[in-house]
Amino acid sequence: MEINMEVRREGSYFDGGLLQLIGWTILGALITILTLGICYPWALCMVYGWKINHTVVEGRRLKFTGKAIGLFGLWIKIFLLTIITFGIYGFWAGIALEKWKVKNTVFQ
Structure with missing residues (x-):
């Protein structure tokens, strides 16, 4: 008997x-x-989680594992770097956010 792997x-x-x-x-x-913006990272995690958790790639469902506290830390870093560079780092903020999102996405 042959098993198809x-x-x-x-x-x-x-x-x-x-x-x-x-x-x-x-x-x-x-x-x-x-919350006057304080819980914005939590709100983003809710929406990101919903979108990613409803995505299936080649028959495998994705799962979002990101936590708001991790995103909050990233937001602080982006905010400080944007101030220090007089707004220039703001151009990379979207990329940093996308990298964080992908880093916190796995196959279920």
Whole structure:
């Protein structure tokens, strides 16, 4: 009897819905407004987590493992470097955020 060890690939897709995205985005905005921006990293982690956790790549679901405290530390670093460089580091802020997001994404 032969055992097939090939991994089954089911394709890539996103299974989140529009109403869910709107809900998570509104909740994140409310949290950010009510805390005067202090909980913005937490709100971003909620939305990032929802998007990434609803993504399947070649049959394997992604999982977001990032924590708000880690993102908060990154935000402080970006803020300080942007001030020190008179705004120049701000151009790299999006890249730093994307790197953090990918670093905290794994296959489930």
